[in-house]
Amino acid sequence: MHLGLTLFEEMVFEDGQLVNGSLLDYQVATIKDMPRSFRSVVVEVPHADGPFGAKGAGETGALTVAPAVANAIEDAVGVRIRDLPITPEKVLRALAEKDGATLPRDSSL
Amino acid sequence: MKREITLNINDRDETLVVDDAETLLEVLRDRLKLWSVRESCGVGACGSCTVLLDGRPVSACLLLAVRSTGRDITTLEGLGDGQLLHPIQEAFVSERALQCAYCTPGFVLSVKALLDEIPNPSDDEIREYLSGNLCRCAGYADILRAVHLAREKISRAPVKPE
Amino acid sequence: MTIRSFELLQPRSLPEAVEMLREHGDDARPLGGGTTLVILMKQRAVHYPFLVDLQTIPGLNGIGQESDGLRIGALASHRMVELSPVVRRLLPVVAEAFGHIGNVRVRETASVGGNLAHADYRLDPPPPLLVLGADIGAVGPNGSRRISLKNFFRGMYETALEPSEILVDVKIPAPPADSKAVYLRYSTLSANDWPCLGVAALLTKENGRCKELRLALGGVAPTPLLIDGLEFTRDQSLDDGVVDKVLQKVEEQISPSSDLRGSEWYKRRMARLFVQKAIAQLNGDQG
Ligand SMILES: Cc1cc2nc3c(=O)[nH]c(=O)nc-3n(C[C@H](O)[C@H](O)[C@H](O)COP(=O)(O)OP(=O)(O)OC[C@H]3O[C@@H](n4cnc5c(N)ncnc54)[C@H](O)[C@@H]3O)c2cc1C
Ligand code: FES
Ligand code: FES
Numbered sequence: 001m002h003l004g005l006t007l008f009e010e011m012v013f014e015d016g017q018l019v020n021g022s023l024l025d026y027q028v029a030t031i032k033d034m035p036r037s038f039r040s041v042v043v044e045v046p047h048a049d050g051p052f053g054a055k056g057a058g059e060t061g062a063l064t065v066a067p068a069v070a071n072a073i074e075d076a077v078g079v080r081i082r083d084l085p086i087t088p089e090k091v092l093r094a095l096a097e098k099d100g101a102t103l104p105r106d107s108s109l
Numbered sequence: 110m111k112r113e114i115t116l117n118i119n120d121r122d123e124t125l126v127v128d129d130a131e132t133l134l135e136v137l138r139d140r141l142k143l144w145s146v147r148e149s150c151g152v153g154a155c156g157s158c159t160v161l162l163d164g165r166p167v168s169a170c171l172l173l174a175v176r177s178t179g180r181d182i183t184t185l186e187g188l189g190d191g192q193l194l195h196p197i198q199e200a201f202v203s204e205r206a207l208q209c210a211y212c213t214p215g216f217v218l219s220v221k222a223l224l225d226e227i228p229n230p231s232d233d234e235i236r237e238y239l240s241g242n243l244c245r246c247a248g249y250a251d252i253l254r255a256v257h258l259a260r261e262k263i264s265r266a267p268v269k270p271e
Numbered sequence: 272m273t274i275r276s277f278e279l280l281q282p283r284s285l286p287e288a289v290e291m292l293r294e295h296g297d298d299a300r301p302l303g304g305g306t307t308l309v310i311l312m313k314q315r316a317v318h319y320p321f322l323v324d325l326q327t328i329p330g331l332n333g334i335g336q337e338s339d340g341l342r343i344g345a346l347a348s349h350r351m352v353e354l355s356p357v358v359r360r361l362l363p364v365v366a367e368a369f370g371h372i373g374n375v376r377v378r379e380t381a382s383v384g385g386n387l388a389h390a391d392y393r394l395d396p397p398p399p400l401l402v403l404g405a406d407i408g409a410v411g412p413n414g415s416r417r418i419s420l421k422n423f424f425r426g427m428y429e430t431a432l433e434p435s436e437i438l439v440d441v442k443i444p445a446p447p448a449d450s451k452a453v454y455l456r457y458s459t460l461s462a463n464d465w466p467c468l469g470v471a472a473l474l475t476k477e478n479g480r481c482k483e484l485r486l487a488l489g490g491v492a493p494t495p496l497l498i499d500g501l502e503f504t505r506d507q508s509l510d511d512g513v514v515d516k517v518l519q520k521v522e523e524q525i526s527p528s529s530d531l532r533g534s535e536w537y538k539r540r541m542a543r544l545f546v547q548k549a550i551a552q553l554n555g556d557q558g
Binding site: 004007008012019020024025027028029030032033087088089092093103104 | 461
Binding site for chain 3: 129
């Protein structure tokens with residue numbers, strides 16, 4: 001859940017035109033991208049406005065994947081990526097910039 | 110160009126007139142109303158149009174129907190016997206390996222091909238084989254369990270004549 | 272997505288197919304597995320009034336060992352190569368490269384000839400085939416000829432095939448004794464995405480030193496690229512200094528362009544990294 005959006009999914013536009021509008025180019029997570037083990041932890045916090053403290057199920061929990069991945073990357077290599085998807089290139093650029101490098105910007109990123 | 114062809118689908122011969130430009134997906138779904146065969150990406154990437162051609166998984170969206178003559182075509186409709194579910198389908202049900210079920214026919218047929226080819230697959234082999242079937246509800250963990258359950262069910266089942 | 276009407280011609284022999292292509296000229300294209308052509312026709316990026324079905328010609332999908340190497344028929348599917356016992360035994364790197372393509376359904380359908388003739392710059396099979404010194408057989412109105420793969424790719428989606436010429440097989444010579452090959456493929460998006468780049472290396476060693484090093488890269492130039500000018504590695508031990516010079520050669524010859532799978536800057540970095548990895552893997556392997 002949310003792994004695709006965290007790591008790969010992005011609609012790329014050039015001159016107002018969507019350039020990755022097919023599943024050949026817009027990549028979603030496959031069964032091979034799935035982590036080898038899943039552990040769900042339920043954190044119970046009642047919702048102030050919901051009936052009996054209830055809140056929507058499903059996607060609420062999904063929002064935690066991106067911060068978890070971003071935090072793990074910062075913990076491992078000391079750079080924080082603030083926009084999704086978190087691609088390997090973004091991490092490498094952030095690392096190079098942290099070391100003081102000035103890098104060519106690229107429109108397709 | 111139009112021509113009359115005979116396709117062997119789920120062990121039955123279907124004779125119909127098709128245009129050379131029609132894909133197998135269009136013929137199975139739009140003409141023969143085999144609704145398990147579904148279009149999503151149309152470019153071979155998602156697996157929702159998976160059918161078996163002589164037992165091997167292919168994307169019906171990429172095949173021209175006229176080139177499928179003389180081959181055995183299996184869709185999900187041909188998997189069970191019309192009454193009972195196939196063990197792979199049963200496994201998907203008991204492991205709740207589906208939510209919206211759009212991807213499920215494609216997954217079930219891919220699992221059939223996988224288990225025919227590798228009767229005792231490892232997790233890595235399953236992941237590799239199924240990596241071209243996309244599930245947007247992302248029941249991948251459940252699907253992985255369903256494959257293992259299906260494998261057990263099939264290896265326990267008495268061998269039936271086909 | 273529907274395809275504009277066309278006529279599928281179904282020849283029974285190669286000469287018949289060549290004649291059909293010649294007769295219809297620009298109005299006709301050969302059809303292999305169709306995994307690329309069907310998509311392009313659905314997207315209406317191309318239209319041909321006639322397609323010549325190569326699958327109806329008998330005998331074009333064999334895979335076999337010959338005295339001078341391995342021969343793979345143009346209509347062999349990617350899956351046949353991936354699973355072929357003789358390819359896996361003699362040239363595991365080739366089986367692996369075909370086994371990495373897309374997904375199992377595409378590999379069941381796509382043909383070896385269609386892959387090479389499509390000449391996409393990112394394809395997986397060309398780099399290993401280039402380092403192995405493969406050549407292809409083509410049959411056309413003027414007879415048959417062999418083209419070395421290194422002269423086959425002419426530009427983005429462009430090959431040395433003449434119009435009405437059909438690619439009939441790929442021949443891969445037996446690799447030199449005491450050589451090892453690897454193909455490293457790197458994708459930046461999902462696990463079965465097209466590669467961002469691919470690096471193939473073949474290293475032959477003699478008395479612990481390099482006798483010959485060959486490198487080929489995909490995804491970092493308009494065509495798959497065999498790196499030139501690596502003769503200086505002969506009789507050297509592949510230490511950091513020599514590897515640096517190899518990397519310099521690679522950097523001079525690649526010309527990556529930015530796309531969805533990485534910027535030019537990133538691809539240059541990754542090309543260096545994966546060439547280093549490939550060499551280290553081959554060098555370490557043989558001690
Ligand atoms: C979902 C998906 C994912 C993919 N992922 C990858 C990947 O990761 N790596 C990779 O390398 N490739 C990938 N591909 C591309 C795939 O390898 C090609 O589509 C395939 O190799 C084309 O082979 P084909 O036989 O289907 O060609 P066709 O579609 O039949 O033909 C392709 C072109 O070659 C010509 N042609 C075909 N056969 C011959 C012949 N014998 N002689 C002369 N001309 C011929 C045709 O006229 C056409 O122009 C992917 C494709 C899809 C659909
Ligand atoms: S619709 Fe055929 S693979 Fe997606
Ligand atoms: S169950 Fe909804 S796409 Fe798989």
